[in-house]
Amino acid sequence: MSQPEHLDELVQTLDELGKTAVPVEDQLRAGYRRERIVRLIGTAITAEGRRARRRRALPWLAAAAAIVLGVGAAGALSLRHAAQSSPVTAAVEPVRAGEARLVAGDVSVRRNGEATALHPGDVFVGGESVSTAAYSVAEIGIASGRAELEASSELELMPPTASERRLRLGSGSVDVDLPRKLEGGKHLIIETPDVEVMVIGTAFTVAVGNEHGAASTHVRVRRGTVWIMHGGKQRAVLHAGDEWTSPVATPAVATPEPVAQAPVALRGVHERPRRVTLTPHVVEKSRVVDKGTLEEENRMFQAGLTARNAGDPSGAADAFGSLLAHYPRSVLREQALAEQFRAQERAGRGSAAAVAARRYLASYPNGFARADAERIANGLLGGR
Amino acid sequence: MIEGGAEPTARGPTDEQIVDAVQSGNSAMAGQVYDRLLGAVDHALYRVFGRREHDHDDLVQAAFEQIVLTLSRRSYARACSLQTWASTIATHVAFNALRARRRERRVFDRETTKVNEPEPPAPSDLERTAGARADLERVRWLLAQMKPERAETVFLHDVLGHDLAEIALMTRVSVAAAQSRLVRGRRELRERLTKEQLMS
Numbered sequence: 001m002s003q004p005e006h007l008d009e010l011v012q013t014l015d016e017l018g019k020t021a022v023p024v025e026d027q028l029r030a031g032y033r034r035e036r037i038v039r040l041i042g043t044a045i046t047a048e049g050r051r052a053r054r055r056r057a058l059p060w061l062a063a064a065a066a067i068v069l070g071v072g073a074a075g076a077l078s079l080r081h082a083a084q085s086s087p088v089t090a091a092v093e094p095v096r097a098g099e100a101r102l103v104a105g106d107v108s109v110r111r112n113g114e115a116t117a118l119h120p121g122d123v124f125v126g127g128e129s130v131s132t133a134a135y136s137v138a139e140i141g142i143a144s145g146r147a148e149l150e151a152s153s154e155l156e157l158m159p160p161t162a163s164e165r166r167l168r169l170g171s172g173s174v175d176v177d178l179p180r181k182l183e184g185g186k187h188l189i190i191e192t193p194d195v196e197v198m199v200i201g202t203a204f205t206v207a208v209g210n211e212h213g214a215a216s217t218h219v220r221v222r223r224g225t226v227w228i229m230h231g232g233k234q235r236a237v238l239h240a241g242d243e244w245t246s247p248v249a250t251p252a253v254a255t256p257e258p259v260a261q262a263p264v265a266l267r268g269v270h271e272r273p274r275r276v277t278l279t280p281h282v283v284e285k286s287r288v289v290d291k292g293t294l295e296e297e298n299r300m301f302q303a304g305l306t307a308r309n310a311g312d313p314s315g316a317a318d319a320f321g322s323l324l325a326h327y328p329r330s331v332l333r334e335q336a337l338a339e340q341f342r343a344q345e346r347a348g349r350g351s352a353a354a355v356a357a358r359r360y361l362a363s364y365p366n367g368f369a370r371a372d373a374e375r376i377a378n379g380l381l382g383g384r
Numbered sequence: 385m386i387e388g389g390a391e392p393t394a395r396g397p398t399d400e401q402i403v404d405a406v407q408s409g410n411s412a413m414a415g416q417v418y419d420r421l422l423g424a425v426d427h428a429l430y431r432v433f434g435r436r437e438h439d440h441d442d443l444v445q446a447a448f449e450q451i452v453l454t455l456s457r458r459s460y461a462r463a464c465s466l467q468t469w470a471s472t473i474a475t476h477v478a479f480n481a482l483r484a485r486r487r488e489r490r491v492f493d494r495e496t497t498k499v500n501e502p503e504p505p506a507p508s509d510l511e512r513t514a515g516a517r518a519d520l521e522r523v524r525w526l527l528a529q530m531k532p533e534r535a536e537t538v539f540l541h542d543v544l545g546h547d548l549a550e551i552a553l554m555t556r557v558s559v560a561a562a563q564s565r566l567v568r569g570r571r572e573l574r575e576r577l578t579k580e581q582l583m584s
Contacts, residue, residue, distance in 0.1 A: 010574050010577070013519055022427050039414070041452055044456075045410065045456065048409065048457070049411075
């Protein structure tokens with residue numbers, strides 16, 4: 001179509017556009033997306049249904065309000081006098097930092113130095129610190145998204161400011177899914193001991209580990225973009241599929257002259273030079289992390305099945321637990337959770353089995369293992 | 385005659401049942417909505433961009449948000465299939481995104497991902513690239529520059545293969561208006577292509 005003189009030729013070109021083969025998507029990515037969007041669709045359907053019911057009820061409410069106004073006019077006049085004589089106290093709704101949506105296992109929240117058990121529906125205003133024990137998990141709602149705090153983790157919710165929402169991850173791992181940017185151009189920032197992860201409308205996991213006594217941060221992005229900040233400066237931009245591990249700086253006495261060197265970046269991460277030195281161990285660790293894909297998830301799942309079939313329920317439970325800890329949003333998550341609580345039950349770990357079963361039910365209320373999960377979860381509740 | 389496929393009860397809900405469930409606020413149908421319409425949404429987005437962009441998942445999400453909104457608010461008149469409706473909305477979302485990208489080129493994160501953006505192939509490059517593929521890219525890029533209603537009508541008709549009556553229903557205009565948009569759209573696209581050729 002070098003010279004599109006004729007309409008037929010143009011229509012033919014457009015027709016070719018329509019015949020372009022659409023390649024099959026990566027199943028792992030498609031699985032993540034399905035889980036996220038189905039959840040959003042469910043929320044949107046519920047919200048729209050509620051709005052529709054309100055719209056239908058509006059004329060009736062207006063009529064009722066008119067009657068109440070007419071009948072209560074005299075009473076209102078007398079109350080007005082009373083109201084004028086007392087000080088007006090306007091109820092100020094505190095700005096929410098988040099709310100607990102799901103709590104499974106042993107999860108506590110520390111407010112003003114006092115620790116109490118966390119319950120679904122608890123509201124955070126900022127300043128709270130949430131801790132999860134082993135085999136426990138908590139999901140915290142933040143605006144349109146959520147942060148899932150994995151087992152053996154600690155997360156502090158900072159008071160919201162005009163420009164940002166901030167979560168401070170002290171230890172463990174948090175999986176964040178923020179489908180939309182926060183209102184008013186606010187940023188969501190996950191702070192770890194050594195870096196800050198700025199969220200640009202995305203889904204990712206942040207984990208804090210320990211390398212030679214120094215905190216180390218690992219970030220894995222499933223969707224969208226995040227910025228890695230250090231000392232107020234942007235250090236890396238991560239896109240979907242990217243992973244990043246913070247380098248471990250050697251002590252100042254060991255490096256009198258800071259060496260400018262590229263930090264550890266994997267798979268297309270845009271990095272700026274930074275003044276740190278890297279230990280070979282970190283580089284090696286990062287290479288290992290880079291292999292974490294569907295193949296690795298399958299391998300871990302298969303290890304669990306092998307242990308189960310060999311009559312080793314403890315080993316199976318640990319293997320499935322390891323898979324869930326490393327890949328909390330895995331496409332194998334539902335199967336792994338189901339296998340985990342079944343293996344834990346067979347291994348005689350009653351409370352751990354119940355926690356895993358409740359976690360399964362919270363994520364998959366109509367899942368294939370629902371009956372088993374309900375039996376195990378209720379068994380524990382009955383025993384308490 | 386032996387008919388393949390599952391039993392009718394195992395085939396999943398009909399379009400009507402899905403729409404009724406959404407309109408009554410039944411969120412248990414969310415998975416069915418996604419599975420039924422993903423193909424239409426994904427294919428429409430792919431055909432507009434010619435690839436799955438870095439923000440493909442976000443566009444899929446935006447399309448589904450629009451779909452649920454239109455179903456809930458009864459904008460969907462049930463005159464065409466749900467898939468057709470979904471592909472129309474996805475096309476609209478995709479063209480809006482293309483236009484927004486052109487406006488926001490200076491934003492940092494657009495700059496960093498510039499390599500993924502559909503750029504107009506320079507005429508001199510055409511000699512070095514496969515001709516047909518370059519032509520398709522140019523058509524996509526020029527469609528994004530046209531008036532939205534004309535570009536979308538041309539795309540729905542000539543690329544996705546919907547007929548004029550369907551397009552008229554989906555875009556809420558008369559068949560005559562849809563035909564007018566198609567004719568004017570094709571003419572505008574042809575003129576833009578010719579103009580670009582002359583400039584080169």
